Amino acid sequence: MAPTKAPDSSRRSDRSRRAIHDAALALVTEVGYRRTTIEGIAARAGVGKQTIYRWWPSKAAVLMDAFLDLAGRAAEDAGAGSGSGDTGESAPGIPDTGDLAADLKLVLRATVDELNDPALEAPTRALTAEGIVDAKLGAEFVHKLLDPQLALYVTRLRAAQEAGDVRADIDPRIALELLIGPLMHRWLLRTLPLTHAYADEIVDYAVGGLAPRA
Amino acid sequence: MAPTKAPDSSRRSDRSRRAIHDAALALVTEVGYRRTTIEGIAARAGVGKQTIYRWWPSKAAVLMDAFLDLAGRAAEDAGAGSGSGDTGESAPGIPDTGDLAADLKLVLRATVDELNDPALEAPTRALTAEGIVDAKLGAEFVHKLLDPQLALYVTRLRAAQEAGDVRADIDPRIALELLIGPLMHRWLLRTLPLTHAYADEIVDYAVGGLAPRA
Structure with missing residues (x-):
């Protein structure tokens, strides 16, 4: 470059x-x-x-x-x-310590901190909002800024599949949205506070599943 | 009124x-x-x-x-x-047929259809984007438009807990974000097409969990 x-x-x-x-x-x-x-x-x-x-x-x-x-x-x-x-x-990349939930919590907590950084909040919101109404700008935002980050989740989730921690029939590109989607939704719409505890619960729910274990 | x-x-x-x-x-x-x-x-x-x-x-x-x-x-x-x-x-409300995944798919597919409705796409994006940069407007949007919808998910998930389909230690207010967050994220940022198949997979992953069953 x-x-x-x-x-x-x-x-x-x-x-x-x-x-x-x-x-x-x-x-x-x-x-x-x-x-x-x-x-x-x-x-x-x-x-x-x-x-x-x-x-x-x-x-x-x-x-x-x-x-x-x-x-x-x-x-x-x-x-x-x-x-x-x-x-x-x-x-x-996302660390691979062999503990999927712990690794994801580390990364999502860091994302929470970045999103809550007052020096970046206004420009991040501005660029995201512009992309929401302007499809061309939004596509550039996704291509240049978001997709490279999402690729890291795909890599980590594939490793988890190989390790037997995630079912083989799961599509990692969709599964990562269960982690990123809730965080971004809560931050963008400010529905409730975006905290480390929230990031941890999202990881636990997404990784462990909602249904009781048989 | x-x-x-x-x-x-x-x-x-x-x-x-x-x-x-x-x-x-x-x-x-x-x-x-x-x-x-x-x-x-x-x-x-x-x-x-x-x-x-x-x-x-x-x-x-x-x-x-x-x-x-x-x-x-x-x-x-x-x-x-x-x-x-x-x-x-x-x-x-969200229907309760006793089949949680089926009931959620029905509602999320309808949400997909609403979000993809060309007559409402531009104003929905505009109002959401304004709320993202304007905290006061955003709070009004959440209070008047979003929260009443989220409450329906809380009700349905509580019923699922009573029926034994969702673990008792799950917080329904957080769990619902695993369903709504991915859909809104994909729609707002236009990362990939928002389809019924996607809604179904989000429900299956969220309800069934990513981890292999013991």
């Missing part, structure tokens, strides 16, 4: 992009999505607005890339934690 | 309200939520805009009442089907 330019120019360009991403996230938090403008993002990032127009077609595109950048940074942090840190090769 | 006025005046007023509701739903479908105005709704409904301002503080409020009206009409139809039809007393 990194441009093959001279190192200095490339580094300067990366710094500008990141400043623009951070400015977009902060502005949406402060004034809301609708009142966020390319001009406002440029002023806050300390770049000319032509710089933004050269790289992105719209403020939605800036915001989308800001989230991709955040996801990349999180992956880098996770990679650094596991010892490497200089490559994107070791994508941070 | 019906005003205690002279019958004629009350009937005329009901007709106006319904015309305004229908105009709001149709306009949002045609031009989108943002370009829908009180003036536009008034013109389409054949009423003065002061009539609308007298009854509703905003276009979001009109849309919310339009959905409440639709829910009321659906309840009336369901009541008529079961023999009465002139009262709102027999609220249409």
